[in-house]
Amino acid sequence: MAKQTKNPSASCVTMTELVLPNDTNTLNKLMGGRLMHWMDIVSAIAAQKHSNRIVVTASADNISFRHPIELGDVVTLEAKVTRAFSSSMEVSVKVFAENIPSGTKSQSHSAFFTFVAVDQGGRPIDVPELIPETDEEKEMYDGALRRRQLRLVLAKRMDPADASELKSIFDVQA
Numbered sequence: 001m002a003k004q005t006k007n008p009s010a011s012c013v014t015m016t017e018l019v020l021p022n023d024t025n026t027l028n029k030l031m032g033g034r035l036m037h038w039m040d041i042v043s044a045i046a047a048q049k050h051s052n053r054i055v056v057t058a059s060a061d062n063i064s065f066r067h068p069i070e071l072g073d074v075v076t077l078e079a080k081v082t083r084a085f086s087s088s089m090e091v092s093v094k095v096f097a098e099n100i101p102s103g104t105k106s107q108s109h110s111a112f113f114t115f116v117a118v119d120q121g122g123r124p125i126d127v128p129e130l131i132p133e134t135d136e137e138k139e140m141y142d143g144a145l146r147r148r149q150l151r152l153v154l155a156k157r158m159d160p161a162d163a164s165e166l167k168s169i170f171d172v173q174a
């Protein structure tokens with residue numbers, strides 16, 4: 001039977017948080033762990049919306065903390081599924097920090113999370129295929145296969161020799 005298909009827009013989620021004293025370190029900056037928690041939640045909701053299933057976090061790609069987010073800032077997190085494989089989905093998360101009194105807003109962080117849809121017993125289960133629509137969604141979709149191979153090689157779940165998409169980056173025999 002043909003797989004159900006869905007567009008990325010069906011999984012779009014926006015979450016807004018206010019950085020309060022309990023979220024910050026002693027320099028009044030948002031703690032990295034709190035931000036990662038919010039990123040995990042918003043991207044899990046996006047994966048649930050795509051799959052209509054329970055999902056578990058399989059991995060989070062490299063998150064760099066280049067720009068601190070300040071106490072009192074409003075943090076907006078935007079997530080959507082970029083590509084679905086068999087049971088796993090790659091989710092893009094973008095984080096924006098806004099200081100309302102000064103009128104500044106900028107993208108502060110971004111990352112890719114991978115979620116796996118599971119049944120009640122925690123066993124992986126197939127998810128709908130994702131059909132990208134916009135140019136940006138098509139670009140994200142194309143890059144997702146390369147990012148998947150890289151994270152599976154790093155997790156020792158794929159032999160580098162089988163990572164055909166990585167040939168242009170690394171000198172591997174595929």
Ligand SMILES: CC(C)(COP(=O)(O)OP(=O)(O)OC[C@H]1O[C@@H](n2cnc3c(N)ncnc32)[C@H](O)[C@@H]1OP(=O)(O)O)[C@@H](O)C(=O)NCCC(=O)NCCS
Pocket residue numbers: 055056057058059084085086087088089114116118122123124151152155157
């Ligand atoms: C994620 C998990 C369900 C995978 O189960 P598994 O028995 O290893 O299943 P498989 O090897 O068949 O892999 C299933 C899918 O997970 C993907 N996967 C497994 N490990 C991964 C990793 N480190 N990064 C990205 N994807 C991963 C596989 O590529 C596969 O995707 P596909 O079906 O789309 O091809 C299992 O490892 C698990 O339950 N981990 C704990 C999850 C968790 O507790 N998260 C935090 C709390 S939500």
